Amino acid sequence: MTALAEYQRLECPALWRERSGDQRRPVVVALGDATLVITDDRSGRPLAHWSLPAIRRVNPGEIPALYAPGEGEDETLEIDETAMVAALDKVRSLILARRPHPGRLRGTLMAAGAALVAGLAVFWLPGAMVRHTAQVLPFSTREEIGEDLVADLSRLTGSPCATPQGTAALTRLGQRLGLPGEPLHILVVRDGVSGALHLPGRTVVVSRRLLDRYETPEVLAGYILAERLRAEADDPVRAALDWAGLGPTFKLLTTGELPVSATTGYTEHLLTEPPVPVDPEALATRFNVLKVVSGPYARTIDATGESVLPLIETDPGAVGLWEPVLTDSDWVSLQQICD
Known part of the structure; x- marks a missing residue:
């Protein structure tokens, strides 16, 4: 053989x-x-x-x-x-x-590793960088991004309304509806926004119609609080950086500056997106924490009350555990802010 x-x-x-x-x-x-x-x-x-x-x-x-x-x-x-x-x-x-081929195995492992790195770079890295950048940004930078987006939004809505008395009333409303140490920056625009819209920097843009259509500020407060819950559930900075892309996000992470051109047109995209539903129970909790009457807002959203039952059943106004959102004079000044 x-x-x-x-x-x-x-x-x-x-x-x-x-x-x-x-x-x-x-x-x-x-x-x-x-x-x-x-x-x-x-x-x-x-x-x-x-x-x-x-x-x-x-x-x-x-x-x-x-x-x-x-x-x-x-x-x-x-x-x-x-x-x-x-x-x-x-x-x-x-x-x-x-015979075993250590070099061949090493080459195979290196090739697999390179493919893994390339895959991470294409599919994982952009999302990871955006999330990390959003997490480490100081609030001052978030405010700057919010201001840039307000300027971008103004192309569609016109400049935010402003009068001395009305602007002061908005400041007090932002303090009233923000959590402790986290006042909101509230702006009013004449057109383009159907209800309310949240932007980075705890900025909420509201439609003038919410001031003209209702007798009391509680409905306006409900729209603002709902937007705050949406912002807490999905960081508006992260969403803006997703739009901007990997290059501008990397520049923001390394230099602290986001090119204005990177977010141009983003607010137009926001205006076409339907609002994400808010959990009625979570919103009812926020109304109760801030002692804001929730019934008027709930009836505006659903006249039958079926989809907003927690807002009606736990309404602080029904048990006397509420505080005014604004004084009557501030509410009048706010209603006249766009005149």
């Missing part, structure tokens, strides 16, 4: 030299299952057994082929029989293919 299935027996003449400096002598070489057997061509006496996995070819591509039993060995074997040379080359190829 031989190491190759296609040969039951394979042997040929060759020239063998046991040590460097010795004369080459004629031998017969036979391919075995795991060894190459070298015998004297006259007596048939075995002279050497070479392990097939250890054999190396000294002169690849040349004929006669010159072999050695291993690295650094003086012993050599010269074969010019093409069938035996081809068989030995095939055996060597099979043996090499079955």
Whole structure:
């Protein structure tokens, strides 16, 4: 049996030299299952057994082929029989293919790692950078982004309304409806906004119609509080940076500045987006924490009261645990802010 299935027996003449400096002598070489057997061509006496996995070819591509039993060995074997040379080359190829290849594995792992990094760069990095940037921004930078977006919004709505008395009333309303230490920046616009819209920097833009249509400020307060819950659920800075893209976000993260051009047109997109529904129970809790009457706003949203039942059932006004949103004079000044 031989190491190759296609040969039951394979042997040929060759020239063998046991040590460097010795004369080459004629031998017969036979391919075995795991060894190459070298015998004297006259007596048939075995002279050497070479392990097939250890054999190396000294002169690849040349004929006669010159072999050695291993690295650094003086012993050599010269074969010019093409069938035996081809068989030995095939055996060597099979043996090499079955050996572990650390370099190949390393290359595969490196390629997989590179693909993973590329995938992260394309799919994970932009979102991660936007989230991280939004988390580390100081409030002053959030305010600046909000101011830039107000300017962008003004292209569609006109400049925010302002009178001395009305602006003072808005300041007091922002303090009244903000959480402790977190006053809101409230602006009124004539057109373009149907109800209310939140922007970075705790900025809420409201429509003039909310001032003209209702007798008391509680409905306006409800729209503002609903926008604040939306902003707390989905950071408006993160949404703006998603729009701006990776390049401007990276610049903001490294320099603290967001190019105005990066968010141009973003507010137009906001105006076309339907408002995200607000959990009535969470909104009812905010009304109760701030002691604001919730019934008028609830009836404005749903006259039947079915979808806003928590706002009606826990209305602070029903149990006397409420405080005015604005004084009557401030409410009148606010209603006149766009005149």
